[in-house]
């Protein structure tokens with residue numbers, strides 16, 4: 042069979058059902074093979090900045106490998122920002138990069154470029170189909186690497202002349218190495234670490250999601266009577282935010298984070314590679330610390346871990362549950378989520394905090410994708426979502442959320458997907474709206490129109506003398522009804538609470554056609570938790 046057929050059938054045998062991509066001439070043989078076999082769906086994105094987050098969002102929402110196809114050097118270049126995000130958040134992604142026909146490489150054809158170098162800066166490994174003899178092995182090796190923890194993007198460069206070559210190889214499932222649970226003595230050490238503490242805190246990251254370990258983690262928290270915090274910028278909610286043990290997201294600043302954790306005498310990090318913070322402040326985490334997770338490149342936030350083991354997170358937490366239960370009587374988990382009163386309704390206006398609150402109430406069972414700028418901390422304050430049902434970029438790189446939500450909606454077509462996106466963030470890859478409509482999703486996209494880069498103004502209040510004119514996005518006022526129209530979406534707007542309630546009452550928790558709901562906000566009204574932002 043041709044190498045392209047071998048590639049496709051190997052993906053099929055390993056459970057892949059869709060490839061997101063923006064193809065070119067060099068990918069025609071792959072798209073052709075997809076259409077002919079009719080098993081893997083090739084989902085067209087209108088740009089690479091949309092294709093990569095779509096594949097990433099779909100992978101996270103379905104807890105499975107994402108596959109994305111990018112066109113040679115400029116396509117890979119366009120996708121690199123989002124590949125960076127997938128790498129930081131640790132999403133398993135196989136990135137099929139179209140190469141250039143090697144028979145004319147010596148002429149420096151257009152679209153040629155240093156693909157290995159480019160992909161190597163944002164992927165955990167890069168493989169290439171080099172000859173007829175190693176093609177099958179490299180396909181399998183790239184796939185195996187993508188399915189091996191710690192997850193991240195893995196590139197496979199596919200020159201079109203090689204995709205057309207005949208090889209004699211049988212597609213098969215690949216066996217990725219798995220992590221094992223803790224050695225018995227190590228498990229006891231961890232159990233002693235936890236039971237020896239008066240007020241331990243559990244700090245969870247993406248590894249919990251990928252190992253499907255949120256229920257076990259919740260059990261551990263309940264046995265210990267300990268809260269679970271989501272580590273700053275965790276890309277997928279690791280434990281149900283409706284659970285009494287859920288204590289919220291940690292803020293991405295060491296100062297604020299130290300304050301939040303001050304009452305704890307032991308910190309148990311479950312997953313992650315370290316604490317992702319943004320603006321500098323001195324770390325102050327004198328507590329004893331232990332870590333368990335998938336990635337041995339983890340760094341301790343301050344001082345040293347007492348214990349650190351690479352292990353299967355779900356299995357290890359299950360072991361700890363048994364041991365800790367034997368060692369300690371069940372304690373009651375007191376909720377550490379601080380209640381915050383809603384601000385009063387402003388006359389004739391929509392308060393961003395009240396809007397976020399009511400949306401969360403009405404779409405409790407949805408998959409939420411949040412890139413709501415300064416409102417993010419409000420979303421986290423009130424969300425009562427299931428584990429795995431709240432996604433953020435995880436890297437700080439905006440322009441991911443809208444397209445990732447489209448990928449999530451394509452992957453989870455029975456679930457309601459709600460994306461809450463700032464007006465600035467909504468415009469980096471908005472062409473993903475076309476892919477949503479083309480694939481028949483029924484999403485709700487809420488755009489928070491404050492006509493500002495408000496987050497940057499908030500930062501400028503700390504880093505400069507105050508808000509800056511450059512962060513003002515008017516004139517012209519961006520008319521989101523035009524964006525909805527462009528891609529065949531329904532459009533609704535609300536600038537008062539009454540209008541928002543009317544929309545939500547009519548929807549009754551289920552959106553029947555892709556709808557862009559524009560919330561027209563007064564930029565002077567700040568989200569009530571805005572000060573938690575940095």
Ligand SMILES: Cc1ncc(C[n+]2csc(CCOP(=O)(O)OP(=O)(O)O)c2C)c(N)n1
Nearest residue numbers: 414415438439463464465466493494495496
């Ligand atoms: C890829 C990328 N480019 C630029 C930025 C810098 N940045 C951070 S917040 C922000 C503005 C977000 O604006 P909006 O989505 O309207 O939310 P708001 O701050 O108004 O709540 C920008 C440009 C970034 N984080 N990532």
Ligand SMILES: [Mg+2]
Nearest residue numbers: 463464465493
């Ligand atoms: Mg804005």
